[in-house]
Amino acid sequence: MPPTMKVLIYRHSVVTRLTHWINVVALTLLLMSGLQIFNAHPALYWGQKSTFAEPWVALTAVERGDKMIGLTKVGPLTLETTGLFGFSGNETRGFPAWATAPGYRNLADGRHWHFFFAWVFVLNGLVYLSANSLNGHIRRDLLPTRNELAPRHLWHEILDHARLRFARGEEARRYNTLQKLAYGGVVLVVLPLMVLTGLTMSPAVNAGQPWLPVVFGGRQSARTIHFICAGLITTFVLVHVAMVLLSGVWNNLRSMVTGRYAIDVEGDAR
Numbered sequence: 507m508p509p510t511m512k513v514l515i516y517r518h519s520v521v522t523r524l525t526h527w528i529n530v531v532a533l534t535l536l537l538m539s540g541l542q543i544f545n546a547h548p549a550l551y552w553g554q555k556s557t558f559a560e561p562w563v564a565l566t567a568v569e570r571g572d573k574m575i576g577l578t579k580v581g582p583l584t585l586e587t588t589g590l591f592g593f594s595g596n597e598t599r600g601f602p603a604w605a606t607a608p609g610y611r612n613l614a615d616g617r618h619w620h621f622f623f624a625w626v627f628v629l630n631g632l633v634y635l636s637a638n639s640l641n642g643h644i645r646r647d648l649l650p651t652r653n654e655l656a657p658r659h660l661w662h663e664i665l666d667h668a669r670l671r672f673a674r675g676e677e678a679r680r681y682n683t684l685q686k687l688a689y690g691g692v693v694l695v696v697l698p699l700m701v702l703t704g705l706t707m708s709p710a711v712n713a714g715q716p717w718l719p720v721v722f723g724g725r726q727s728a729r730t731i732h733f734i735c736a737g738l739i740t741t742f743v744l745v746h747v748a749m750v751l752l753s754g755v756w757n758n759l760r761s762m763v764t765g766r767y768a769i770d771v772e773g774d775a776r
Contacts, residue, residue, distance in 0.1 A: 510770045515679060517767035519641065525634040526762055532627040533739065535619060538607035540736060541600070542616030548592075548600025550733055554724030562730065565600035567593040574598065624704065631697070647681055648690065654683040672753040678769045692742055696735050703732035 518526075549561035564579040565587075576592025578585045588594075594602040603609040607619050638644045653659060663684050666672075673682060681689070705711045706718045706728035722728040750758045761767035 510675075512768045513771050514766040514768055516765055517679075517761045518765045519638075519643065520765070521634065521637040521641075522643065523762055523765060525630050528630045529627065532623045532630060533743070535607050535623045536627060537736060537740060538605060539616050539619035539623065542606040542608065542611075543613060543620060544733070545600040545606060545611070546613045546616075550730040551726040552723070552730060553726050554719070556726055563733075565592045567598040628701065648686055650683050650686045650690075654686070659683065670752055675770050678767070688742060688745075692739065696738050696742075700732060700735045700739070703728040703735065707732065 547556075548565035549556070549558075550563040551557055551561055561579065562581065564577075566577050566579065567574050568577060569575075574588075574593045575586055576588040576590065576594065576598075578587045578591045590602060591600060592598070599611070606616070608615050635644070660683060663682055667684060672678075702718065703722060705715075706722055707725055712719055712725070719725050719728065722731060757768050
């Protein structure tokens with residue numbers, strides 16, 4: 507087997523690195539302030555109006571004996587979630603204080619935080635898309651090719667990920683197809699849905715754009731879709747962090763701080 511050596515390649519531009527870390531802060535506080543807003547009425551519905559007797563999801567608390575029990579209802583399923591959902595910190599609340607921003611109960615402050623970081627996130631996203639469209643990063647590195655979308659190739663990558671086999675050598679120079687599809691799905695589908703459903707919940711926007719609630723089947727449906735999208739983004743982030751940890755923490759962090767990423771190449775490949 508030929509000898510190999512570590513070679514540092516330039517993987518992430520300054521714009522990509524800067525917008526990435528701004529996104530980390532913005533998305534974290536968007537989620538936490540969103541949970542603060544959700545706690546004002548911890549239930550989800552479908553349609554235009556809230557049918558209080560028939561929520562699709564509800565985080566509630568009931569008195570059982572001499573203590574309060576937190577309950578999470580999802581459709582016909584009811585789970586006891588005391589200390590996490592429904593009842594925590596000796597008070598009835600959907601999500602616990604440590605998961606919300608601010609930690610104390612205040613809907614107005616939660617909205618202020620949420621709207622501020624929503625603008626930070628949107629403007630940061632526009633900078634990312636503009637800069638990386640101009641330098642060719644999106645076209646060159648994020649759009650999958652026809653060969654990469656072939657079923658056999660996709661199945662091979664799924665099996666490699668399931669077995670925790672990560673790209674090495676020249677293959678590590680670029681994103682794999684699953685990464686491209688995940689990033690594309692979040693950027694092109696989930697995030698636009700988040701923005702549009704968020705706007706749909708605004709009475710002021712509804713007055714100027716009455717077609718928005720119709721598109722999503724009502725303001726309550728938009729709220730539910732908004733919450734589902736938040737869950738999808740949270741799942742994406744957790745999987746992303748897990749992959750970073752499993753494929754090499756220092757190498758991945760260095761690439762997002764300095765832009766340099768180490769790959770293994772054969773000794774004569776310099």
